[in-house]
Amino acid sequence: DSGVTQTPKHLITATGQRVTLRCSPRSGDLSVYWYQQSLDQGLQFLIQYYNGEERAKGNILERFSAQQFPDLHSELNLSSLELGDSALYFCASSVGRGGSGNTIYFGEGSWLTVV
């Protein structure tokens, strides 16, 4: 158990809908990362927050947004869902913003199926 908690574990929804994925980082970790994993693309970095502020942005679509709250939990909002958004969404956390010694731990993922 990495200590990173994600909910829900599984989610099935229809195209055009909106969903919210939730993540609680490990105790003491200030950074939260979101990754998308699909069969054809592997693990893709979406976005990082550090202590409530956006730190880095990767291949995140405009239909997706995220935030980190004062209690450091984070939410990833996915809207106008398309079939191609079906994937495993991972949250990860670390103590620091990045750099040496910054070990990143992953949660178990939220499996999203868009039908």
Added chain:
Amino acid sequence: QKEVEQDPGPLSVPEGAIVSLNCTYSNSAFQYFMWYRQYSRKGPELLMYTYSSGNKEDGRFTAQVDKSSKYISLFIRDSQPSDSATYLCAMFSDRGSTLGRLYFGRGTQLTVWP
């Protein structure tokens, strides 16, 4: 060209074999290298963490980094069926605009049969 290249396999070996997993990368700024193990539909689990060139050993696992060739390897000795998983290499730079961002390989699927 992708930042990190990794042969997806699949790789199938008998129990007790030595397994060699490899990644190449293009960004010479990468300094920190990791190997994650991922069981089916589970979160990646950190196995090895190394800095710059050299070797690091932890039990049956040895990680090697050759920065001059931009090539990293993970060796698994005395492989066990429980080692069957997907192995992902990852790396990052400690400087510049990509500070701390992890770049992953696609993962190599390994099966160790009894």
